[in-house]
Structures are given as C-alpha cells and as structure tokens.
Amino acid sequence: GDSVTQMEGPVTLSEEAFLTINCTYTATGYPSLFWYVQYPGEGLQLLLKATKADDKGSNKGFEATYRKETTSFHLEKGSVQVSDSAVYFCALTEGSNYQLIWGAGTKLIIKP
Amino acid sequence: DTEVTQTPKHLVMGMTNKKSLKCEQHMGHRAMYWYKQKAKKPPELMFVYSYEKLSINESVPSRFSPECPNSSLLNLHLHALQPEDSALYLCASSQEFQREGYQETQYFGPGTRLLVL
Numbered sequence: 001g002d003s004v005t006q007m008e009g010p011v012t013l014s015e016e017a018f019l020t021i022n023c024t025y026t027a028t029g030y031p032s033l034f035w036y037v038q039y040p041g042e043g044l045q046l047l048l049k050a051t052k053a054d055d056k057g058s059n060k061g062f063e064a065t066y067r068k069e070t071t072s073f074h075l076e077k078g079s080v081q082v083s084d085s086a087v088y089f090c091a092l093t094e095g096s097n098y099q100l101i102w103g104a105g106t107k108l109i110i111k112p
Numbered sequence: 113d114t115e116v117t118q119t120p121k122h123l124v125m126g127m128t129n130k131k132s133l134k135c136e137q138h139m140g141h142r143a144m145y146w147y148k149q150k151a152k153k154p155p156e157l158m159f160v161y162s163y164e165k166l167s168i169n170e171s172v173p174s175r176f177s178p179e180c181p182n183s184s185l186l187n188l189h190l191h192a193l194q195p196e197d198s199a200l201y202l203c204a205s206s207q208e209f210q211r212e213g214y215q216e217t218q219y220f221g222p223g224t225r226l227l228v229l
Binding site: 042045091097098099103 | 118152153155157218219221
C-alpha cells in the first residue's frame with residue numbers, strides 16, 4: 001500500500017541555518033503531496049502542496065519539489081527562525097483512496 | 113480565507129459525562145472530517161461527512177457520535193469516554209470529498225484538547 005517515510009527527529013539547528021527535512025513516498029499511481037506544520041499546542045496547518053511531478057510548492061520561505069524519479073518531496077528553507085520550531089508532517093493522497101497517508105512527523109527545534 | 117474553527121479549545125470530562133465538540137467552516141466546503149491525534153503521532157481519521165451525510169466511519173466506537181446539522185457545522189458528541197480517549201481532536205474540511213478520482217486538499221482547525229478523567 002501507499003506509505004510516506006520521513007527523516008527521524010528531532011532536528012536541531014541554529015537560527016539562520018539551512019533546513020532540509022527528507023520525505024520519500026511509495027505510491028502505485030500519481031499522488032498529491034503535502035507538507036503540514038503543527039506548532040506547539042496547535043492544530044495542523046497546510047504549509048505547501050504539489051499535485052504533479054516537477055511541481056514546486058512554496059510558502060513562508062519553505063519549498064518542496066515533487067520528484068517522481070526519486071519519489072521524494074523534501075522540505076527546504078534557506079534560513080530558519082526560532083518561530084519555525086514545530087512538527088512537520090509529510091502526507092499524500094492518491095486516486096480514489098480517501099485517506100491522507102501521513103509520515104511519522106519530524107520535530108524541528110531552532111536555537112537562537 | 114481557509115479557516116476552520118473549533119470549540120472548546122480544551123475540555124476535561126469524567127467517564128460518565130456527556131459533552132460535544134463543535135467545528136465550523138465558512139469556506140463553502142462540502143466535506144468535513146474528524147480526526148484523533150495522540151501525542152507525537154500523525155492524525156487518525158475517524159469520520160467523513162460529504163454533503164451533510166456520513167460517508168466514512170473508520171470503525172470508531174459508538175461512544176463517539178458525529179453529527180452534521182448543516183454544511184458549515186460539524187459536531188462530535190461524546191459519552192462514556194475512557195481515559196485512553198484523551199487526545200487532540202481535529203476537524204478538517206475540503207471543497208469536496210472525492211472529485212474525479214482524486215482527493216481535495218484538507219484544511220484543519222486548531223483542535224480541541226480532550227482529557228478524560
């Protein structure tokens with residue numbers, strides 16, 4: 001079945017560092033891919049999405065490119081801030097499967 | 113505007129209590145969802161409503177009873193819960209439930225943090 005694998009956390013970085021959170025997926029068809037962010041004590045927010053190969057999703061300085069050849073959707077940001085500290089979830093939907101398939105989540109800690 | 117609101121923000125209840133969680137969206141979305149999220153885990157789907165009708169029940173115990181009074185509102189009625197039901201309950205909505213073989217983007221609310229004593 002479909003699955004999403006994220007790098008294990010926590011990921012700890014200093015402010016202004018470059019961020020990459022790896023996400024790879026397994027799917028039989030052509031999934032849509034998402035990054036959701038959950039700040040401490042809050043609900044989930046859609047951060048960005050991509051619906052077809054080579055699409056780049058971007059928002060708030062974060063970017064991710066849908067790479068079909070490597071089945072990846074890695075999240076990147078050029079310069080992180082303390083306020084980016086949160087848990088980041090990679091997820092996919094595919095075809096008529098109504099479920100959002102989630103990765104395990106990656107906790108990001110940014111130190112001043 | 114992609115806002116989903118949920119009330120209350122926090123809820124503490126005893127195992128014999130009856131309480132309700134509320135969710136509201138004004139984006140004209142026709143699909144609404146309830147999820148349960150335990151600490152440090154991704155959300156687990158509980159129910160899906162499409163056009164105010166229950167489409168999906170993920171084998172949720174009957175002590176959880178969903179209700180969709182209209183296209184903007186979604187309730188989750190709670191009765192005789194167990195301590196293991198303590199979790200963050202998230203509501204989400206999407207334009208449609210399923211459209212031409214693909215899933216619409218889901219937008220989540222801030223959640224209700226439930227503690228069952």
